[in-house]
Amino acid sequence: QVRVSESGGGVVQAGGSLRLSCADSRRTFSNNGVGWFRQAPGKEREFVAAINWRGGSTAYADSAKGRFTISREIAKNTVYLQMNSLKPEDTAVYYCAVARSSVASTSQSSYQYWGQGTQVTVSS
Numbered sequence: 001q002v003r004v005s006e007s008g009g010g011v012v013q014a015g016g017s018l019r020l021s022c023a024d025s026r027r028t029f030s031n032n033g034v035g036w037f038r039q040a041p042g043k044e045r046e047f048v049a050a051i052n053w054r055g056g057s058t059a060y061a062d063s064a065k066g067r068f069t070i071s072r073e074i075a076k077n078t079v080y081l082q083m084n085s086l087k088p089e090d091t092a093v094y095y096c097a098v099a100r101s102s103v104a105s106t107s108q109s110s111y112q113y114w115g116q117g118t119q120v121t122v123s124s
Contacts, residue, residue: 002024002025002026002028002029002032002098002113002115003024003025003026003117004022004023004029004096004097004114004115005022005023005025005096005116006020006021006022006094006095006111006115006116006117006118007020007021007023007098007118008020008021008118009094009118009119009120010119010121011121011122011123012086012120012121012122012123013122013123013124014086014088014101014122014123014124015085015086016042016086016122017082017083017084017085017086018083018086018120019050019080019081019082019083020080020081020083020094020096020118020120021078021079021080021124022034022036022078022079022080022081022096022115023076023077023078023113024078024098025080029077029098029113030053030074030077031053031102032053032098032100032101032102033050033051033053033098033099033101033102033103033104033105033107033110034050034051034072034079034096034098034099035047035048035049035050035051035096035097035099035104035105035106035110035111036048036049036070036079036081036095036096036097036099037094037097037108037110038090038092038093038095038120039092039093039095039117040089040091040092040093041083041092043092043099045108046061046065047061047106047108048060048061048063048064048065048068048081048094048107048108049061049064049068049069049070049081050070050099050104051070051072051079051104052102052104053102053103054074054102055071055072055074057103057104058070058104059104059105059106061106063089063090063112067083067085067086068081068082068083068084069081069082069084070082076095079096081094083090085121086120086122087114087122088122088123088124089118089122090120090122091121091122092120093117093118093120094117094119094120095114095115095116095117095124096114096115096117097111097112097113097114097115098111098112098113098114099112100112121124
């Protein structure tokens, strides 16, 4: 079974940067798409970014375009989310998820394995 874990969250001032990591300790998601989602207090979980299995195709939510970059390091079986120009509205728990297929899907229903999440707090 795939097990993924997120790291890299924390507290940052508005305008700052964070890099989140999603690692698969069992090295089993190398053929799958991987996505990042987030859930702010009192809101539904929403799509942030996704990458296909080889890293050649990506997708972003409008709120992430131009500020966030998703990438994957196949040799390390790790997917990253580089977040720049952070805003207070980016405050949320960020989740990494592994897709059922190899594509970069924006739909939560396409994902079958989820991490526990990492908290990102952006102060104004």
